[in-house]
Amino acid sequence: MSIQIVIDAAAANVVQIKLIGLLTVDDVKTFKHQIDTALEQHDRIGIVVDVTDWSDMSGDALWADAKAELSLLPKMRRIPRIAVLSDKQWYNAVMRWFGPLLITTEIRVFDPAAEGVKAEAIEFAAQDQQPTAEPAREPSIVQLPTDREDLLAFEYRGHLRREDVEIALVPLRKQLDREGKFDLLVRLDHFSGFDPSIILKGSVLSMKMAAIKKLRRYAIVGGGDWMASLVKTFDPLVGIEMKTFASEQEDEAWQWLRTF
16 A cells, blocks of 8 residues: 555544555555545545655555545535645645635645654644634625626635625526526636635536636636636636736736637
């Protein structure tokens, strides 16, 4: 096996996993089983993953890992902290990019060469195991006014929450019921992540697939370089015109949507 699971009675609600060499499908299954078992035994858990000696994973394991992570998304509220021991720069960069997108889970990378780092990582993962009540907040999605029936615009504020998704889905459904195509603008100036369970919300997935067929132009304002890179990657795959604009270029974004 290329995976080691540590059961520590002193930190029973923390799953400790060490990846070694080439990760296989069986390793992914072991990992997934251990997480599911821990969630059956505890209301909230922490995870410590040591990837220092991990080198790669097989193609089958990569696919199995993707499915396993998707199945865990609805449960991420019960995994408030994940500690990663890694000396791999590329992996650390991925964690720094992906971590802030999760609304319910804090991911922190630790240097495995630091003294006492294992105990520090376990202590971090074991903290915050009790859910705290959140104060009332403004909606994380706000519909913006436009001057055309076939133009929708939204602003994403802070972390997108599952309960706010309908704010966008209702007007999207109306557009899908109309004849012809429509344009979309999304403002991301203050966007900071999303509730992972949104991805698996059935109405969101079906709506996105239907919208792609009727969407003409999609302007994204703000979001930084990471959003521009993401659009450059997926633009050829979706068959619609997508363009990113810096926050100070919002007027240009509106003008681009008016010229077709």
